[in-house]
Amino acid sequence: MTAHSQGPNGLVLVHAAVQNPAEMAEPDPQAAGDEHRRFAASAKYADISWSASGAEPRWLGMDTSACAVAINPSHFASRGADEFERFLSGAASxxxxxxxxxxMGNADDDGPWNVFDRYDASVHFPKFTGAIxxxxxxxxADISLAPDLDAxxxxxxxxxxxxxxxxxxxxxxMALRQPSAPHILGSGHAPAHPPTPPGELVPILVDSLGEPVVARWTSGDGAQIWYLIPDSVDWTTVVDxxxxxxxxxxxxxxxxxxxSVHSLDADLETPAETQARVALEELERRYIEDKARFQADLERALQEAEPVRSGLLYGTGDELADAVAMVLRAAGFTVTDLDGELGDTKSADLxxxxxxxxxLIEVKSASGAAPEKLVSYLQRHLKTWPQLCPGQPVTCSALVVNHQHRLDPAQRPAEVYQRxxxxxxxxxxxxxxxQLFDWWRNKDWPTVRAAVLGHPQPGHTSKPSTAQNAPESPRPRRPWFH
Structure with missing residues (x-):
């Protein structure tokens, strides 16, 4: 096949620098490590729907001069260097x-790379003096789209x-690096400013520090365009x-x-084709943008909800008290952390x-059934409150308990005490x-206020949510402190 020969009708030729997965047998467990690595490398491409994606692979040992793209080419002799050279020559011709x-990287290898270097993976440019x-x-890690990307x-x-x-x-x-620098090889000190490969690295996805985790690198002469993606991808989607x-x-x-059916030559289209194509592109653009926005909305909602949900349903100690405080603040209360204000154990929690x-609110947890003695903690704090904060009388109190927190929430009794x-x-x-969680997630603030204060609020006639089999009205408040 010459450099200008055609691939199958409608299918783009793609060079994948591995052995054909269909011809690879799983090696014996006692086989050399190289055999296992070659098998694992080929297996990553075994499930690609090539023809459905509009492509046909060219594996190691096949002519690659007519290929339009190369996936993970190799510069090592007998491992793909010849195929990569023919691919580059074909594109140039x-x-x-x-x-x-x-x-970039190997998801299955999380061991140390080199004690002299902070980087543990690299992609080399065989025809250029550099690497990423x-x-x-x-x-x-928090990953986001870089700004101002093309389509x-x-x-x-x-x-x-x-x-x-x-x-x-x-x-x-990722970062541009000089691969022959001594600090990568571990043989000495690196130069202060090692040269980088000539070209432009364009971030596509970045981490929270703005460093690229997916990127496009274009050589200075424009002859090569490299897309750098992380390991553990669905290759059918990438080929698509x-x-x-x-x-x-x-x-x-x-x-x-x-x-190819994906060849879009606008100069040869009919008006109907143009209209349909533009409409489809617009639909795809809106879908991608809407999905990204909804995904971001979901992530924000999860970040806001999880501290309360986890704290109320599974938390103990400070985590539980903080979650109760967040619910009370959302319901309109001004909340003071008494452990921080007065010192741990001197008074109730909130x-x-x-x-x-x-x-005055005491917050407790119990991995099993809540012991009745938990009530005594709040009773003791009520007695000592006048000495701790004279002139600041409390008008009511409540005990909040995360009971049976080792059970799934659906399996826990709705009420803390049953006797x-x-x-x-x-x-x-x-x-x-x-109960608090159920009211919080439904934003039933009147019920939260009524339940905590021990009496209905003025003008409030609704009943507490029944999702946790809550009582129809809060227990009437009895006098307890003089």
């Missing part, structure tokens, strides 16, 4: 840029950020993007040569103030955090 997709080094980021780069960023990779897949922060977005943007002639009401004689003798409300 056609006067086209060589489009290359390269993977990658530093594996901690789990949970192809933005589409890739959204695919990788929103739907192409597992949620726990790692990212690598190559044919539908990358090639139209960078090597449109490759699509025209094979008469003081909640609403209008003329000043409510009728004990419940009837209580002189203040005892509230389950499951």
């Amino acid at each position: 056609r006067g086209e840029p060589a489009l290359i997709i390269a993977t 080094a990658g530093k594996r980021l901690p789990v949970g 192809a780069d933005r589409d890739l960023g959204l695919r990788l950020r929103l739907r192409n990779r597992p949620a726990d897949a790692p990212w690598w922060a 993007w190559i044919v539908q977005r990358a090639l139209p943007a960078h090597v449109p002639a490759a699509l025209r040569r094979v008469r 003081l909640a103030v609403l209008d003329q009401e000043r409510c 009728k004689e004990f419940v009837d003798a209580l002189t203040f409300p005892v509230l389950a955090t499951g």
